[in-house]
Amino acid sequence: MTSRERVLGWVAGLGLTAGFVMAFGVAPREATQGNVQRIMYLHVPAILVAYLAFGVVLVASVIYLWGRAAGADRLAHASAEVGVVFTSINIATGAIWGKPTWGTWWTWDARLTSVSIMFVIYLAYLLLRAMIEDRERAARFAAVLGIVAALDIPLVHFSVYWWRTLHQPATLLRPGSTPMDPPFVLALIVNLVAFVLLYGYFVAKRVRLLRQEQEVLA
Amino acid sequence: MPDNWSFVLAAYGLAALVLGGYWRRLLRRERELAARERRRGAARDEPRPAHAPPGPPIPRR
Numbered sequence: 001m002t003s004r005e006r007v008l009g010w011v012a013g014l015g016l017t018a019g020f021v022m023a024f025g026v027a028p029r030e031a032t033q034g035n036v037q038r039i040m041y042l043h044v045p046a047i048l049v050a051y052l053a054f055g056v057v058l059v060a061s062v063i064y065l066w067g068r069a070a071g072a073d074r075l076a077h078a079s080a081e082v083g084v085v086f087t088s089i090n091i092a093t094g095a096i097w098g099k100p101t102w103g104t105w106w107t108w109d110a111r112l113t114s115v116s117i118m119f120v121i122y123l124a125y126l127l128l129r130a131m132i133e134d135r136e137r138a139a140r141f142a143a144v145l146g147i148v149a150a151l152d153i154p155l156v157h158f159s160v161y162w163w164r165t166l167h168q169p170a171t172l173l174r175p176g177s178t179p180m181d182p183p184f185v186l187a188l189i190v191n192l193v194a195f196v197l198l199y200g201y202f203v204a205k206r207v208r209l210l211r212q213e214q215e216v217l218a
Numbered sequence: 219m220p221d222n223w224s225f226v227l228a229a230y231g232l233a234a235l236v237l238g239g240y241w242r243r244l245l246r247r248e249r250e251l252a253a254r255e256r257r258r259g260a261a262r263d264e265p266r267p268a269h270a271p272p273g274p275p276i277p278r279r
Contacts, residue, residue, distance in 0.1 A: 001248070029221075036222040039229040046233075083238045089233050096229040100222040198237070205244050212251045216258070 002208065019045075019187075027187035039097040041187055044172065045195040046090035047156075048113070053083025053152055053199060054122065061146035064139060070214075071207075073139040076146050078206035080125050082199055087119045102166060102212030110159040111167035116154055121149045135214070171186040 001009075023041040030037035062074035063069055076079070095105045106112065125145050132138035160169045171178055172192075178185055 010256060034221045036225050042229060042233050081241075085236060089236050092232050092236070093229040096225050096232070100225050161272050179247050202240065202244070205248075209244065211252060212255070217252050 001205070002196055005201065005204050007207070008197065008204060011192065012197035012201045015190070015197045017196040019110060022187040022190045027183050029183070033101060035101050036097060039093050041191045043093040044088045044188055045192040046093065047193035047200050048172070048192055049116075050086040050090060051084045051153055051157070051196045052180050052196065053079045053086060053203075054118070054150060056203075057083065057122075057125075058145045058150035061143035062101055064143045065121070065147075070139075072191045074207050074210040074214075076127075076204070077129060078203045080122050080146065081206060082202045084119065084122050084126065085202070086195070086199070087115065087122070091115060091119060096161065107166055109166045110163035111156065112150065114156040114159045118149075119150060121145075125149060 008047065019041065023038050025040070027038070029035055046183050056079040059154045060072045060079065063072040064076060091112075094115075098107075105117055125142060128145060129138050129142045132141060157170070171180055172185075172188060180188075
């Protein structure tokens with residue numbers, strides 16, 4: 001483990017602890033939903049970090065196709081993997097929140113469906129990489145899929161505006177000011193920063209491991 | 219609305235499991251690669267014999 005990774009890991013750990021304290025110690029109990037609303041401090045940052053991760057896949061894929069830089073390919077691979085982890089957390093925590101709030105674990109709502117499609121597309125991306133033995137070909141095909149898959153990100157985000165959905169509209173990434181009170185916003189932002197740091201730590205580690213794997217197999 | 223602490227606990231527990239599981243997977247892969255690298259290094263550093271041992275005599279016709 002490099003010293004930069006170690007520092008990032010510790011900072012991410014501290015961030016997660018701060019996020020936990022904010023979610024349970026500082027943010028008040030929400031008046032309508034009760035304490036189950038505290039799940040939002042996981043659910044919302046998880047999808048925002050997944051957007052970030054898949055955005056990085058898009059940019060790194062374009063860079064790879066442009067100049068065949070192996071580093072960009074490794075970054076795309078690592079970011080897709082970590083993005084899938086955060087999307088799975090978003091889907092699972094959303095279902096757990098949905099049961100007491102909506103009365104169901106799952107519904108074929110436009111937001112839920114488009115997020116699930118995004119999850120499956122990036123799983124297919126990882127599967128594609130694993131299935132093709134020739135590394136250069138796998139990287140090229142994955143880069144194309146990484147670019148096409150990114151089209152689903154705006155579809156996920158704007159689905160709540162384009163279709164009539166059970167899922168509420170965005171609370172943080174919305175035009176104008178947020179309707180939430182400051183303690184809720186603060187708790188959400190602290191958790192978001194912690195998740196971004198954790199994303200950075202995981203991606204840095206995974207990129208280094210991918211480089212080592214390629215050196216060992218060479 | 220009831221507080222539904224069990225749902226809150228389940229959500230946080232599941233997230234911890236997923237993130238912890240992924241972290242452990244990375245650590246395991248790191249250890250595997252380090253071990254493989256050590257084995258490769260040891261194989262490289264192993265002294266090779268100066269010349270091949272003599273084989274059986276070739277029968278003359």
